[in-house]
Amino acid sequence: MVKLRKILFAVFTLLYLIICPALILYSLGIVIKPEIKDIVKTGVIYVDTTPSGATVFVNGKVSREETPTVIDNLIPGTYEIMIKAPHYKTWSTQVSVSAEKATPLNSILLLHDPILSTPISQKPVEKLITADENPFVLAVTGDNTKDLFLHLWDESFRQNLLPEKETTPFFLKSLFNNDPALAQGHIIKYFSTPSSPYMIFLVESNNKFKYYWSDLIFGATKIEDITDLFPTTPTDIQWNESDPRHLFSFENQSVSRIDLATKAIYPKILENVSAFTISGQMIFFINTSRSLVKTSTHSPQENIRLVSTSPLFNDLVYKHFPFSYLSAVSDNIIFLLGEDGSLLSNVKPYLLFDKDVLGFQWNKKAQKLAFWTATKVGVFDFSKGTDPQQDQRVWINYKFIEIKQAHWIQDNYLVVEDASDLLIANTECCGLSDVRKIADIQKNSNTYYSAKIGKIFLIPKETGLFSYINIISQHSLLKAVTKEKAEKNTEL
Amino acid sequence: MQHSYTKENLSPEEHKLQRVLEILPGATSWTILIGMIVLAVKQPLWAAILIIAIDLYWLFKLTYMTIFLLLSYFRLKTEEETDWKEKILHVDNLDHYLQNPARKPSPLNVAEFFSWRRHHEELNNLKNSGELPPPSSHIIHAILFPVSKEAACIIESSLESLRKQSFDSRRILIIFAVEERADESIKTDILNLQNNHQTEFFDILVFFHPDQIPGEARVKGANVTYAARKTTDFLAERNIAFKNVILSCFDADTIVSPNYLDCLTYHFLVTPKRYQTSFQPIPVYHNNIWQVPGFARVIETGSSFFQLIEATNPEKLVTFSSHSMSLKALIDVDYWPVDMISDDSAIFWKCYIHFNGQYKVVPILTTLSMDVAGSNNWFETVRAVYKQKRRWAWGVENFPIVVRLFLKNKAISRYDKIKHTFKMFEAHVSWSSWGFLLSIIGWLPIFYARQDFTYSVISYNAPRVMGIIFNLAGLSLVISILMSLSLLPKSDRRFPIKEQLIHALEWCTLPLILTFLSSLPALDAQTRLMLGRYMEFWVTDKHRTVKR
Structure with a gap:
């Protein structure tokens, strides 16, 4: 046994001394290529698709594993990558592989083949009214209030709203039809808050302007006339999603607070305000002195202070004043859209773009901001930190015509409404050239993406009906949720 | 020249050396663990390379150990049916037997053949040594x-x-x-x-x-x-x-098997230098194995496996737990140390140094059974097992004493000193660090990967390589499970098959057990020694329902 032990020890030691460096070199991408009789530093391509299980072709040759997969031992150069899956459109791109580097093709979203839209309405719809992070979409078929319909896409809410004497849940419910007096009104404007199920409608009826507060998802739809609470016509009404009882109206450079429960009005709690927004218990506003300041909603006149002490940021605010829109995406991050088309943020690099910006969308999970002009879409990645040597901003490599809106899908895709094209753009890979058309839509009709169910709500040009398209399957959504939970547990 | 096997009453220089040697194992273990963590955060690329080397080394070592586990297990099984009394008679009538040996079994009857061959080798060695037994x-x-x-x-x-x-x-x-x-x-x-x-x-x-x-x-x-x-x-x-x-x-x-003492007697008689030899059986923990939680079963079976493996390397075997030796040898070395917890291993080193390296341990391939450390409830059992493992790991207290005495002893060969010192040191450091390296620290480079590491080939290849290594290691796990099922006594519960299936699944908790009930107590013991916080003896809690 002792002899055997010594022999085996020597053999294992020798094997280890041979295999270990070879394995390390392989892990680094350094391999021997017999065909060229040389040691080569290779690279890898990582391919991950939604849904998974797709077949990958590299320069026409099929990869041994389905996605997610690592294609290794690639000599530096350019490769044609093609991804195929049954019932999905083929996706392809050209990828450059560098020595000892990995080129990730993360979460490539495969589109159904064909992309089918499923109608919800039976009659044509003019446009959609959407409110972010809410379980509903409003469909508008005309100018009157009777032409406003509610669609609850979240089935758990839909089940609660069975009208009397009906046994099946509705797909589209008229909001104002029950009240004849309201049904002939003309909607002038609406106000909403992300993640809040309430909306306020400014309705013109018989030459009178009325404000209606509506609760769209609990019980039967409630509509309450709150016109008396607005002695003057506000240009904006906002509220905190966790405190819908208190409204903040903005008019004539002042902000007033309204208590819906007691019907109390607290006029001009803040004055000399150019623009404002609410986040949590804080009001952020630009004062007429051209500074971005903040204060508490409970005692707004006390402790008004600058949001940022950075002279550079405050100078930028001063320079690009006035601002048409403020958005506090968290207590720490605020975006400001100037009337000159500039886009600012209170975190570095402060000036995100200096002109023609029409809108922006924040991706909370990925900490990314998408913003657009009429012809360009840019993405700013705040998760990578701010390096003055490096521009964190990237542009989608596509010639847009007339961008109206953009929505985030997952962490790295944007759905862009470009004139009558509905496009999907990858914001991470492939030189940002991966832009594909999903559908033709009615111009200026709005679209809405529900991350929970992986559907886009739209009005296809061909049918004009309020419809939806499945973008991400339920199975892939479930996988993503499970993975997210596992990552959160790891962090904890 | 005799030197006292103790850490007490040392001269100032000796005390300094003693302290340095007490610090060394713990400091090395902590350096490895903290060093790897720091490397994973600061230089994830280098950490990933090192982890691959460590994981591969672990796989090779595991495979190596599994081979000897199988061989030792096979040998244990072959000796189960041995008639030791008959073999003792052969020793008593050595000359006569060697002239008229028993018929050689067919090599096709592998167990009998190897047993017979071993027996004849032992008898011939005894005869040639001239050191005939009483x-x-x-x-x-x-x-x-x-x-x-x-x-x-x-x-x-x-x-x-x-x-x-x-x-x-x-x-x-x-x-x-x-x-x-x-x-x-x-x-x-x-x-x-x-x-x-x-x-x-x-x-x-x-x-x-x-x-x-x-x-x-x-x-x-x-x-x-x-x-x-x-x-x-x-x-x-x-x-x-x-x-x-x-x-x-x-x-x-x-609790010993009925033929235990005959087996011991035989090995004593057939060993030429019987008065410079300890005899080490294979300890198993079967007395209450089905009365304790699953993790305790797994860890104690693992301890038995370790002893089985050690039994294949008598050159480096050290006494552990219940063992035997000649009373003469015990008297010659002035009995066990009276100020050390790890008396079972200390007595071997005391004898080894006293006899200038001419002392060894002979593994006897028979088992003796003890209780698994356990208690009335799950948490108390965790505590009991933890404390027991820490006490076993306290065997590291021998390291500084042995090295000090090695330095003074000129009769033991340098090769033997280095061999034993290295084995002792490596064993203790591995014991305290492997569990953490394999289960937790090994995955940190991926977790803390920075941008440049994330987009490197190794960030994708390393997890795959480690996955393959762990899958290959799974083969050893399967072998361990099968062997443990074979070694364990049959459950007397109503559904023994169910018990065995559950036990097989319990082995899947091995990474957790290795880390928190093996490496952690070992690290605890080494840290205490490092800090000079010497342990008191703690009698292991054991809980057994005795059947009448």
Whole structure:
């Protein structure tokens, strides 16, 4: 046994001394290529698709594993990558592989083949009214209030709203039809808050302007006339999603607070305000002195202070004043859209773009901001930190015509409404050239993406009906949720 | 030149050296662990490379150990049916037998063939050595049981197993070494045992070890040394030659198989340098194996496997737990250390140094069974197992003493000193660090990967490589599971197959068990030694439902 032990020890030691460096070199991408009789530093391509299980072709040759997969031992150069899956459109791109580097093709979203839209309405719809992070979409078929319909896409809410004497849940419910007096009104404007199920409608009826507060998802739809609470016509009404009882109206450079429960009005709690927004218990506003300041909603006149002490940021605010829109995406991050088309943020690099910006969308999970002009879409990645040597901003490599809106899908895709094209753009890979058309839509009709169910709500040009398209399957959504939970547990 | 095997009463220079050597294992373990964490955060690329090398080394070592585990297990199984009495007769009639050996079995009957071949090799070695043994009829077994808190029913079971020995019980001397500080009820129970069973053996001696003898710590070694001295006096009064006495120091819960003492007798007789040899059986923990939580079953089976593997390397084998040796050798080295917790391993090193390296351990391929450390509930069992493993890991206290004495001893070859020093050091450092490296730290480079690492080939290849390594290691796990199912006694519960299936699944918790009930207590012990916080002896809680 002792002899055997010594022999085996020597053999294992020798094997280890041979295999270990070879394995390390392989892990680094350094391999021997017999065909060229040389040691080569290779690279890898990582391919991950939604849904998974797709077949990958590299320069026409099929990869041994389905996605997610690592294609290794690639000599530096350019490769044609093609991804195929049954019932999905083929996706392809050209990828450059560098020595000892990995080129990730993360979460490539495969589109159904064909992309089918499923109608919800039976009659044509003019446009959609959407409110972010809410379980509903409003469909508008005309100018009157009777032409406003509610669609609850979240089935758990839909089940609660069975009208009397009906046994099946509705797909589209008229909001104002029950009240004849309201049904002939003309909607002038609406106000909403992300993640809040309430909306306020400014309705013109018989030459009178009325404000209606509506609760769209609990019980039967409630509509309450709150016109008396607005002695003057506000240009904006906002509220905190966790405190819908208190409204903040903005008019004539002042902000007033309204208590819906007691019907109390607290006029001009803040004055000399150019623009404002609410986040949590804080009001952020630009004062007429051209500074971005903040204060508490409970005692707004006390402790008004600058949001940022950075002279550079405050100078930028001063320079690009006035601002048409403020958005506090968290207590720490605020975006400001100037009337000159500039886009600012209170975190570095402060000036995100200096002109023609029409809108922006924040991706909370990925900490990314998408913003657009009429012809360009840019993405700013705040998760990578701010390096003055490096521009964190990237542009989608596509010639847009007339961008109206953009929505985030997952962490790295944007759905862009470009004139009558509905496009999907990858914001991470492939030189940002991966832009594909999903559908033709009615111009200026709005679209809405529900991350929970992986559907886009739209009005296809061909049918004009309020419809939806499945973008991400339920199975892939479930996988993503499970993975997210596992990552959160790891962090904890 | 004799040097005292102790860390007490050292000269200032020796004390400094002692402290440096006490710090070394713990410092090395912590350096490895903290170093790897820092490397994973600061240089994830280099950390990933190192982790691959470590994981591969672990795979090779595991494979190497698994091969010897299988060989040792096979050998254990082949010796299960051995008629030791017959083999003892061959030794007693050595010349006659060698001239008229038993018929050689067919090589197709593998077990018998290897057993026969081994037996003949041993007999020929004995004959050629010229160191012929005493007649087997002169051999007396002295079985020493240290008692502190153990219940009478536990000891009774051990006694019962000795009564059932195929070896003549009239040549079995039982010694109970009872601590004076033990409860009166314990003392009464022991005396009752003595009264009830004295006539069944050569004798049953009971010695009460006084508390607080100067120079002694509150350790088991002090108790058994006291009893051994008294036993020596007892044997001297009866003119029994110490050379004919084999002393076995058992735990109070040790239960031996009926042929254990015959097996031990045979190995004693057939070993040429029997007075410079310890005899190490394979400890298993089967007494209450099905009464404890699954993780305790897994870890104790793992301990048995470790001893099986060690048994294949007698050149580096060290005594552990219940073992046996010649009383003569014990007297020559002045008994066990009276100030050390790890008396089981310390006695080997004491003998090794005393005999200038001419001392070894012979593995005897038979098992003796003890209790799994356990308690009435799951959490208390975790605590009990943790403390037991920490006490075992406290064997690191031998390292500084052995190295110091190696430095002074000129008779032991440099090669042997280096070999033993390296093995001891590597064993303890591996014990405390492997669990953490494999289960937790190995994955940190991926977790803390920075941008440049994230987009490197190794960030994608390393997890795949590690996955393949762990999958290959899974083969060893499967072998371990199968062997453990074979080794374990059959469950007496209603659904034994179900128990076995559950036990197989319990092995899947091995990474957790290795980390928190093996590496962590080892690190704890080494850290205490490093900081000079020497451990008190703690009698292991054991819980067993005794069937009537």
